[in-house]
Amino acid sequence: MSKRINKLREELAQLGADAFITEKAENRFYLSGFTGSTAWVIVTAKDSFLVTDFRYVEQAQEQAPDFKVINNERKAVDCMARLLKENGVNRLAFEAGSVSFQTYSDWSQAFDSVEMVPTNGLVEKIRMFKDESEMVIIREAVRIAEAAFEHIQGFIRPGVREVDVALELEYFMRKQGASGSAFDMIVASGARGALPHGRASEKVIQAGEMVTLDFGAAYKGYNSDITRTLSVGEPDPKLKEIYDIVLRAQLAGLEALKPGVSCKDADAATRDIITAAGYGDAYGHSAGHGLGLEVHEIPGLSTVSTYVLEPGMLVTMEPGIYVSGLGGVRIEDDVWITADGHENLNKSTKELLILPV
Incomplete structure (x- = not known):
């Protein structure tokens, strides 16, 4: 998984983005190995986080050992907002093709001063090459x-x-x-x-x-x-x-x-x-x-x-x-x-x- 994360970080550096977020099941699995139905992967220049709820914490810790697993407790969007702030994220890359308008609106409001950077196929271009x-x-x-x-x-x-x-x-x-x-x-x-x-x-x-x-x-x-x-x-x-x-x-x-x-x-x-x-x-x-x-x-x-x-x-x-x-x-x-x-x-x-x- 580390090779995939490093390739993603190279792409983020070219975009001038501080972090990347995905909730698309295939990309989440590809980057982390997590197979549960509810989670968000956030990758920064230094760390990789998997935000999920109580039902999947133990599973996430087992399937994604290279990730810091975060229990979102009550409201995932607030949890992620705190996480982005704590890690100094100013520009956040997201997948425009798989994020609904409602989700985008919620993130834009909750993430406050974070600039949302739309991307298309960032992980898919890495996935194109099978090892x-x-x-x-x-x-x-x-x-x-x-x-x-x-x-x-x-x-x-x-x-x-x-x-x-x-x-x-x-x-x-x-x-x-x-x-x-x-x-x-x-x-x-x-x-x-x-x-x-x-x-x-x-x-x-x-x-x-x-x-x-x-x-x-x-x-x-x-x-x-x-x-x-x-x-x-x-x-x-x-x-x-x-x-x-x-x-x-x-x-x-x-x-x-x-x-x-x-x-x-x-x-x-x-x-x-x-x-x-x-x-x-x-x-x-x-x-x-x-x-x-x-x-x-x-x-x-x-x-x-x-x-x-x-x-x-x-x-x-x-x-x-x-x-x-x-x-x-x-x-x-x-x-x-x-x-x-x-x-x-x-x-x-x-x-x-x-x-x-």
């Missing part, structure tokens, strides 16, 4: 999701509802050690495959339909995110053709993932293939996104991204084609950028699986 300790956890989250995909192939058949597939996936992942699903699963069969975010519905899967599965495991605070599209019996020839195009695009996108490549160019590697095949208008989302404590993090792989890939970044690669009234295909892997290229964390097949009916 080996994080990757150990993320690899396990990926393993759990991969095992779930292998398992669900024997569960999907005509007559099964999409919601039952989602339930079985989550149940299996929890038995494998996951704390739950990383996000609301996408199980989209038949024509619903044209919905990029087609959440599992009551629809019954039919023979001859393609099924897109987009899911991930939440494990020790981190997430995996995998998409596979398979067919229940022989699919429509047009969808089979679309599958081949998406697979070619995804493989080209993976090939582009290495240090020095712009995220915009990585996106283009997939988009050029899909556009050349005549489906450019059916590919309306970005090629991928950062992944970690949150399912969607920076950097994004998109037509407007300004990031360049660097070692330590973890991104998804997930091109897709969606045709209204027919269905859709998406294929997604989780990829860690390394010094000499990348490591694809997913090993499950991407050849079109045609399940027996």
